[in-house]
Amino acid sequence: MKRSDLILDLQAAIGRSWVLHAPEDLLVYExxxxxDRGLPEAVVLPEDAKGVATAVRIARKHHVPVTARGAGTGLSGGAIPCEGGVVIVTTRMNRIVELDSENRIAIVEPGVINLxxxxxxxxxxxYYAxxxxxxxxxxxxxxxxENAGGPHCLRYGTTTNHVLGLEIVTADGQVLWLGGKTADxxxxxxxxxxxxxxxxxxIVTKVIVRLLHKPEAxxxxxxxxxxxxxxxxxxxxxxxxxxxxxxxxMMDKNTMDAVEPFVHAGYPPDAGAVLLIEVEGLKEDAQEQADAVASICRELEAREIRIGLSQEDRDRLWAGRKGALGALGRL
Ligand SMILES: Cc1cc2nc3c(=O)[nH]c(=O)nc-3n(C[C@H](O)[C@H](O)[C@H](O)COP(=O)(O)OP(=O)(O)OC[C@H]3O[C@@H](n4cnc5c(N)ncnc54)[C@H](O)[C@@H]3O)c2cc1C
Structure with missing residues (x-):
């Protein structure tokens, strides 16, 4: 079948405004x-699971592959349509469908931004850990x-430890629920x-995530x-x-050299390494842990220990680490 037929089918089902096919539009999704790079034949932006399922079925009918895409920040090339076909983008599916504070869960669409x-x-x-x-x-x-993790996965684990259930669209265009609102x-x-x-x-079209209580300190x-x-x-x-x-x-000197002009986190230019350590819990417990960590660092010849108690101070200490990958990308 011709590419123009694929585009016409997608436009009829998803709406003309939500099917991109002009070369200048497709470039953004390559x-x-x-x-790496790979140009799709068409990009669709469905608004719900039904739209995703329809797009998958149309691609299947035209024998072209589909590639799911969220924000495109992935570092493993998974959102690149290396064999062309249809890219299904979830940015319009960005609603928090339910936030059940009593049971500490949220049901969210896949395009919702983590933060x-x-x-x-x-x-x-x-909060979502x-x-x-x-x-x-x-x-x-x-x-x-990507089973994404972050600095706090040492204690709290990665995405897999915080997802209870999923609504998905299968390769043949069925919409299914896996898991549920409870663990196990x-x-x-x-x-x-x-x-x-x-x-x-x-393709994931809804996610049930576990929420945690914010620690007291x-x-x-x-x-x-x-x-x-x-x-x-x-x-x-x-x-x-x-x-x-x-x-x-930990950040080594090379990373700090890249980060400092970018983020101005205030790391000493002659330091060989910094350790960012976060402790939390009840107020007294967090303080006890912080004292223990500080004394270990001093015993092991830390030349200085800075402590952030307020959100603002803590954000400043973290700014360098959070900006590290972006800073390294500039080199
Ligand atoms: C500056 C920077 C810092 C980063 N830091 C971290 C970090 O600390 N920890 C970490 O784990 N990663 C990190 N990453 C990598 C990246 O942000 C994560 O992998 C993130 O989970 C990708 O999300 P995305 O929405 O951008 O996905 P995309 O890049 O759009 O896609 C990534 C993969 O997910 C698939 N996908 C997207 N949406 C769906 C869906 N609805 N259903 C099924 N599959 C889907 C795509 O097909 C692709 O294979 C970082 C990236 C950058 C650029």
């Missing part, structure tokens, strides 16, 4: 966060496909199969060391004491 879930949950004292550094831009559908639903863990499958098994420490070896010893010592901080991240 890449993601990686360096927007925590923003919506914040008035209820809740997986926090990839791209969380201001990446979509929850992309997070599910009976039967095979098909939700777990889809999480991390990089868009190869199904959070303290961020920045340990500044002369060398990576000292910082690494501090990591081993902290874990060796049986502590599991909420986050424990």
């Amino acid at each position: 890449y993601d966060g990686t360096i 927007d879930i925590s923003r919506a949950a914040a008035p209820h004292g809740l 997986p926090d990839p550094s791209s969380q201001k831009a990446c979509s929850i559908g992309g997070n599910v496909a 639903t009976p039967g095979y863990d098909l939700t777990g199969v889809i999480v991390g499958s990089e868009g190869t098994l199904a 959070t303290i961020t420490l920045l340990g500044i060391f002369d060398a990576v070896t000292q910082a690494s010893r501090a990591v081993s010592a902290i874990i060796g004491k049986g502590m599991v901080p909420a986050a424990l991240e």
Whole structure:
């Protein structure tokens, strides 16, 4: 069948405005966060699962592949249509369908931006834990496909630990629900199969996520060391004491050199490595953990320890780490 027939079928089903096929429009969808390229034959932006299923069935009828796409920040090339076909973009599917604060779950569409879930949950004292550094831009559908994690996955795990159920569209255009609103639903863990499958098994059209209570107190420490070896010893010592901080991240000198002119996080230019350590819990408990971590770092020759208690101070300490990948991309 001809490309023009594919486009006409998609336009008739999804609406002319939501089917892109002009060369200048398609160019925008030929890449993601990686360096590869691949031009689609058409791009569709459905508004719901029914639209996704229809687009999948039309592509199937025309024997062309489909590629799901969220925000296009992926670093494994999964959103690139390397064999052409139809790119199905979820940016219009960006509604938070339900936020059940009592049961600490939210049902969201795949195009919802990661950070927007925590923003919506914040008035209820809740948040969504997986926090990839791209969380201001990446979509929850992309997070599910990539099993995304972030600095806090040391303690809280990755996306798979926070997804209870999924609505998906299969390769033959069926809409199915997997899992549910509770953990450990009976039967095979098909939700777990889809999480991390990089868009190869199904297109996710709704996600049921688990929300966590915000801790009473959070303290961020920045340990500044002369060398990576000292910082690494501090990591081993902290874990060796049986502590599991909420986050424990290291940056070496090369990363800091890239980050500093970009983010101005205030890292000393002559430091060999910094450790970002976050502890949380009840107020007294968090303080106790922070004191223990600080004393380990001092014993292992940290030359300085900065402590962030307020949200503003903590954001400043984290700014460098969160901007690290973007900063390295400029080199
Ligand atoms: C600056 C920067 C920092 C980053 N930091 C991190 C980090 O800390 N941790 C981390 O894990 N990743 C990180 N990433 C990578 C990326 O942001 C994540 O993989 C994110 O989950 C991708 O989401 P996306 O919406 O951009 O997905 P896209 O790039 O659009 O797609 C990624 C994959 O998901 C599939 N997909 C998208 N939507 C769906 C859907 N609805 N159903 C099925 N499959 C779908 C696509 O086909 C593709 O295979 C970073 C990227 C950048 C650019």
